[in-house]
Amino acid sequence: MNGILVSLLSFIVAISVIVTIHEFGHYIVARLLGVKVLRFSVGFGRTLFKYISPRSGIEYVVAALPLGGYVKMLDEREEPVAAHDQPRAFNNKSVYARFAIVAAGPLFNFIFAIFAYASMYMIGVQGLAPEIAKVEPNSIAYQAGLLPGDVLVRINDRQVATWEDAALNLIGEGIKTGVVALQKKTPAGDLEQHNLDLSDTRLLLAEGDPLTKIGITPWRLQLAAKLGEFARGSAAQAQGFLAGDLILQADGVAVKDWLHWVELVKNHPNKEMNVVILRQQQRLVMTLTPKAVQQGNDTIGRIGVKPWIDREAIEARQIVTQENFFEAFSRGWSKTLDMSVLTVKLLGKLITGEASTKNISGPISIAEFAGISAQMGLATFLSTLAIISISIGILNLLPVPMLDGGHLMYYLVEMVKGSQVSETIQLQGQKIGIMLLAGLMLLAFYNDIQRLFS
Incomplete structure (x- = not known):
């Protein structure tokens, strides 16, 4: 029961923070560009808290369902606008201003991820050195010449310090190059180079742990009955x-x-x-x-x-990465870029059928993941927030009507043709967008339920 409560509270905190950051992006850029904002809401449904600014008249709302939010702006397409307020209506702004306001939401998700990762590196990141405990016979790792006791050092041109680094880089570099150059340190201390054939992306991106699929069992503390x-x-x-x-x-x-x-x-x-x-x-x-x-x-x-x-065994393999302010932000930028590129590649593989749709997670899995990371410490929870923020940023940039990316697609068309996309086309696109999003949510919930019962 306690685990469920922690997961629920962690999920609410994570989603509320990320939604607030996303909507704040729309809000602040709209105000900077002279658009009149009527309401800033975190969550949907029944209002739990409301504050009306005496200076601007903006309503700040916290609602009961923390699965999203919105910024309501003055717009002639939604309600009549007084003549003196028409220059401040969203629809009367230039296409470039509207593009900037809509793009600001996902942009702030990426900016937040940089800050979250930077904070994580300043606090300090713990992980286990990528030492191999077991290699399955006839597996991809076995054919490449990897052996128990080997420690992974570099994957292509990327240095790896922990198993998290190794797993992410194996997926990313495997998708990019197919065959990856892998440097290892043997138990004797020698450095050796091996080629790991990861060209079968369907296997690499199938459901489950990528290390297990290529035949590697990482070193983990084995709890004896002591x-x-x-x-x-x-x-x-x-x-x-x-x-x-x-x-x-x-x-x-x-x-x-x-x-x-x-x-x-x-x-x-x-x-x-x-x-x-x-x-x-x-x-x-x-x-x-x-x-x-x-x-x-x-x-x-x-x-x-x-x-x-056996604390000596753990300490001998434990890696702690802690950076100063400037190095932390440099690594935060690099980590956000790497995770964004990897997420886009995985989305592409999902569309082409090369990655399993079982990798799509819904709110139940996100809640479980958030709860586990929260119990592991602030640094791990910040990493989870960054991953979710990047995912929401990229999802919102997809050219699907109803999402920010759909609006941006219409604005790009408007920039080229010199006039707005017709309301008829936008209405039809909205119907398609609703169907696509509903299908995606159903698939995510189905995967969540399957994981719960498996």
Whole structure:
């Protein structure tokens, strides 16, 4: 329940911030160009909060449904306009002014992403070094000559420091060049060059982890069934278990890892277990009776102990990237550009059928992603905000009527032909735009629901 609440609150914060930034772009440029703004609303539906500026008369509104927003401007096409206000009506401005006002929304999304990424780099970004734990036989990585223990150093001309860098660059460079030049450092410390064939973009962009699809398993901390910190009132501590005990067997069953041990404990509420442990190189046989606790409609066993964490192994592979103000903004600009280009390429592959439509996510997946990133810290949450902002900016630039990009397309036509696109054509385009957006939302919700039940 707490996880759902965190995801919901994180989603509301993320969408509200990004919508506000987007609409502020329209708002500020409209005011700078002399258009009369009537209302600035974050959200749709019932008004939760409203403030009317005594100087400008603009209504500032926060509404109940935080899935969008709008800036209402004076426009003769929507309502009669007094003669003295006609020069301030949106429709009476030059096509270049209207183009600038509409383009400002997506532009501010990209500007916000630069600031979010820059802030992330100033706070400090943590990640794991791109060390390979396993290579699947006969996979693309295996055929390229990659081996367990290798650390990825460079993909084409791009240096990679973490697995996040590696995954994004493998996709981006794979789409661009097909075969990528990959530099690795072997366990002996030697640098070697290999060619990785990523020309099969359908495989690379199918649903799922791209690293898994090419046969790479990244190094991750494997949680052994070893006892760590005890909670207050721990059943295990009360029955003689100590931190550092390694669980070998439970009721004659060999315990594989921590998750296996957790399942065995959960299945024994108030039931005695015969446990074989390894303590200071000695095998001991002990008994353990987990406490019975209620979890929803189920009664499960619990012993009140966390797993032992090999912090030395993590610290040896942990990379922390922290930059000064100027370098952070330089990297923020580069990261925003890279992510924008990659998103546009992926959209192109979706249109041509080379990428799976299952990669399209809706609000449920975004909420889950936002919730996880919020719990991981401010830097990770800022990265999530930047990604969502870039996605909304690019989505709004698509030449689809109803979106900013559709209006910009009409304005470009107007610049060429010297007159506005007819209202009949705009009305027909609006109908097509509604159908396309409805179809996209249905697909996104369908994917979300499929992920929930899979």
